[in-house]
Amino acid sequence: APVILNIVNNQWAISSFMGIAGGLETTFASKAVGYGLPALRVDGNDFLAVWAATAWAEERARTNQGATVIEMVTYRGAPHSTSDDPSRYRPGDEHEKWPLGxxxxxxxxxxxxxxxxxxxxxxxxxxxxxxxxxxxxxxxxxxGTLGQSRPSVKTMFEDVYSTEDWRLVEQRREVGV
Structure with missing residues (x-):
């Protein structure tokens, strides 16, 4: 398929280091080779590198040369979500030491x-x-939402999990719904 597959390697999933997914043994871009896909690994904090890699992959897609994988190496300095506390699994000042800026x-x-x-x-x-x-x-x-008036805050808790997670119960309690 003529698609661009972007891997945003921000070093962390929620509560787990990318090394758990094999990121220390090899790059995620190099794994694409095993599937017969051309791949690039770029500094995801360099706008010009991202732009150039994407332009190359876009040209491949537009000329029916198939899929392209781009691994963009960056860093997620903030929490993954409201239920994430990165201070539990990484040093608080780690983002300040990230070399790519x-x-x-x-x-x-x-x-x-x-x-x-x-x-x-x-x-x-x-x-x-x-x-x-x-x-x-x-x-x-x-x-509003889909032309309706502003929805109730409680709707943001609906259809998130098949059975309500303890974090969702706590968040619902915090907003009073």
């Missing part, structure tokens, strides 16, 4: 170095983006 800051510094961007342009772009997100949020809240 913040992707937005890296791209910003690269463009500034080329003379194509500035701190002032960046601050203005951030302010504009924040304003657009707030406006879109307000617009979506006014519309």
């Amino acid at each position: 913040d992707p937005l800051e890296r791209l910003k510094q690269h463009l500034i170095g080329l003379g194509e961007w500035s701190e002032d342009q960046h601050a203005a772009a951030e302010a504009e983006a924040a304003m657009e997100v707030r406006a879109a949020g307000k617009e979506s809240e006014a519309i």
Whole structure:
């Protein structure tokens, strides 16, 4: 199939290190070779590397050359979800030691170095983006869900598990529904 299969290797699943899935013995991209799929492994915090790898894979897909696997190596610094406490399974300052850095800051510094961007342009772009997100949020809240009025908070707990998990019971109790 002409598809792009992205593996976001953020080093951690919920509560488990990627090494559990064999990530220390070999790369996830190299596993694609065993299935006859071409694969790339890129620095997922480098916008230009991700863009180039995706453009190559997109060209393969558009010309019916089959599937392509791209492993994007990055880092998940925040919790996986509201029920995740990463301090239980990794050091609290681990994300600060991640060598690949913040992707937005890296791209910003690269463009500034080329003379194509500035701190002032960046601050203005951030302010504009924040304003657009707030406006879109307000617009979506006014519309509601599928044209209906705002749904009850209790609906976010429905149809999550076949039998209610203890974490869901606790979260439901915390919001009072």
